[in-house]
Amino acid sequence: MGFQAKYDKDFYAWAMEQAARLREAAASGASLPLDWENLAEEIESIGRREQIEVTSRLARIIEHLLMLELSPADWPRNGWKRSVNQQRTSLTRVLRESPSLTAKLDEFLPDAWVDGRQDALFGLEADCLFDRDLPRECPYRLGELLDPEFWPDNQRGNQ
Secondary structure (H helix, E strand, O other), X not given: OOHHHHHHHXXXXXXXXXXXXXXXXXXXXXXXXXXXXXXXXXXXHXXXXXXXXXXXXXXXXXXXXXXXHHXXXXXXXXXXXXXXXXXXXXXXHHHHHOHHHHHHHHHHHHHHHHHHHHHHHHHHHHHOOOHHHOOOOOOOOHXXXXXXXOOOOOXXXXX
């Protein structure tokens, strides 16, 4: 597959490959007057931004699924559902642009869980729910986080 095709089909994989090739060129003594290592780092950082975006979107999904599951509040529920839906849609779009990130989702989930749980905790404190009331480990499988039909049951009986 040519460079343009790879760039168009999987941006993340393209960025990581280009960074590796820049480093190989530097190691082989390529004579072009370029700042090889910093160029490679910059290209790599573009790819890492994709990882950060995926992790952030997973965290927002987790945060609002926890809110939907644990909060007794009625009025913000539609907003949380809308947020989950928007994050799922945007995450699907990012993964379509960089499909190689799909294989890394399990690697991103621990950080997404920590961030999403912490953010949910701030919101749930208004409902007198505290750290001890939230699960210690992510109660959602990766497939559930991505599934537009998945919504957890509310433990307080709200829909």
